[in-house]
Amino acid sequence: MKPLTINKIANGDFAVVGDLTFASLDKNAVKNMAFLTSTKEVSIDLGQVVNTDSAGLALMIEWIKYARSHRTQLRFHNIPKQLRSLAKLSRLDTCTYFEE
Template sequence: MSKLTIVKEGAGHFIVDGDLTFSAMDKKTVSSFAFLAATKQVVMDLGGVGNADSAGLALMIEWIKYTRSKRVQLRFRNIPEQLLNLAKLSGLDKTSYFISAKSGQDATE
């Protein structure tokens, strides 16, 4: 298990590193969303995620709800296949929150 960390790469750009799983998340990670409201556009790069489960997807949905309430545009990129497969079950992968790996463009809602 690799602890989940979120690293600020630049203005509005964050790298998620470690496991996006229930056991890797701590209370601070789950409760502190203020970093998401620092700018009007946020990109979360999930390329550093090793393992993911439904709790990781649930955290992503919470990030979406939070940024929506703050009128911040959120996008995810470099989504691991494991997490993408979970998102496909609900159609979340087809929303504008997911940046297509093939084209580099946003998916359409």
């Protein structure tokens, strides 16, 4: 298991590194959403996510809800295949937050 970290790349650009799984997510990971309001447009690169499961998708949905409530435009990039498959099952893969 690789712990989840969120690294700031540039103003409004972040990279998620590690696992997005039930085992790797803790209360702090879920509660720490302040980075989503650092600017009015936030981009999250998921290209360095190693493992994921439905908990990762649930966290992304929480980020989307939080961003909406704070009027922040949010985009996800380089979504891992496994996470994209989970999103497709929920029909979230077609929403504007998910980019190739």
